Amino acid sequence: MLSKRNQGIHKLQKIEPDLLCPNCEAPLIWKDNQISCANQHTFDVAKQGYLNLAPQHHEIHYTKELFQARQTIMGDLRLYEGLYSVLLNLITPEVADMDNVRVLDLGCGEGSHLQLLHEHWTKRYLKRNLEFIGLDLAKDGITTAAKYYQSPLWLVADLSHIPFSDNSMDGVLSILSPSNYKEIKRVLKKETGWFIKVIPGTDYLKELRERVLPESQIGHDPTSSLTRFHDNFCCSYKQETLYQRLPIEQDDLQLLINMTPLMWHVDEETITQILNEINQITIDLIVLFAMNKN
Numbered sequence: 499m500l501s502k503r504n505q506g507i508h509k510l511q512k513i514e515p516d517l518l519c520p521n522c523e524a525p526l527i528w529k530d531n532q533i534s535c536a537n538q539h540t541f542d543v544a545k546q547g548y549l550n551l552a553p554q555h556h557e558i559h560y561t562k563e564l565f566q567a568r569q570t571i572m573g574d575l576r577l578y579e580g581l582y583s584v585l586l587n588l589i590t591p592e593v594a595d596m597d598n599v600r601v602l603d604l605g606c607g608e609g610s611h612l613q614l615l616h617e618h619w620t621k622r623y624l625k626r627n628l629e630f631i632g633l634d635l636a637k638d639g640i641t642t643a644a645k646y647y648q649s650p651l652w653l654v655a656d657l658s659h660i661p662f663s664d665n666s667m668d669g670v671l672s673i674l675s676p677s678n679y680k681e682i683k684r685v686l687k688k689e690t691g692w693f694i695k696v697i698p699g700t701d702y703l704k705e706l707r708e709r710v711l712p713e714s715q716i717g718h719d720p721t722s723s724l725t726r727f728h729d730n731f732c733c734s735y736k737q738e739t740l741y742q743r744l745p746i747e748q749d750d751l752q753l754l755i756n757m758t759p760l761m762w763h764v765d766e767e768t769i770t771q772i773l774n775e776i777n778q779i780t781i782d783l784i785v786l787f788a789m790n791k792n
């Protein structure tokens with residue numbers, strides 16, 4: 499069996515013609531066991547099989563523990579399980595006749611959403627040749643992704659300077675993550691390329707929010723995210739929602755608290771109270787879908 503590094507190299511070689519140097523935007527070429535551009539910028543494939551295109555970046559907020567918590571909540575506990583069929587139903591009309599599909603997840607963190615979408619996708623469309631690529635600037639996220647999930651290619655890179663050439667992606671995902679619309683529209687294929695953005699709905703994690711926020715801030719206000727999406731993709735724009743209230747055990751609730759930035763500065767007494775009193779959690783998401791037509 500191929501080592502994880504060799505598996506990563508194999509996936510990398512498929513996308514190499516569209517990969518750009520993050521420093522100078524020249525094409526990156528695989529040669530002599532590393533990838534480099536004509537201007538001698540060189541990047542390594544780690545032994546875990548991911549490519550690091552931002553080796554100087556040091557992440558301080560998003561730690562290994564946080565990504566491990568996310569992996570348990572999303573990958574094992576499947577708290578967002580309902581999301582993937584909503585995504586697939588939106589994508590299906592666009593990919594029904596395609597044998598090769600390349601999808602980029604921007605801000606993938608520890609990769610659980612992309613992996614689970616991949617699993618649902620291969621169950622629905624067995625024969626497709628899928629190139630799934632997960633990108634995040636947090637190296638600990640990508641390291642965790644590469645540890646648990648082998649199907650996608652994982653990249654440490656900046657989503658505000660996407661290291662891919664113009665018109666190189668069939669689909670782009672942005673799940674509860676910031677979006678640089680100019681870059682997304684640049685890398686998407688014109689006309690046939692599609693973009694999915696998932697944002698919190700009004701009641702997202704409301705059981706936690708109502709314990710720690712003033713009343714006026716408990717409900718998420720999606721207006722500014724919706725406006726930005728509409729400003730950039732005004733044509734052929736669809737909107738779905740996922741609303742589910744799920745039971746949650748105390749240990750898992752602790753992990754959810756650990757991975758939720760809103761909770762990072764809450765005092766211990768409040769956390770203990772929340773752990774003792776909350777036994778269900780609301781996942782309320784808005785899913786926006788558009789083609790890259792304008």
Ligand SMILES: [Zn+2]
Nearest residue numbers: 519522535539
């Ligand atoms: Zn370069």
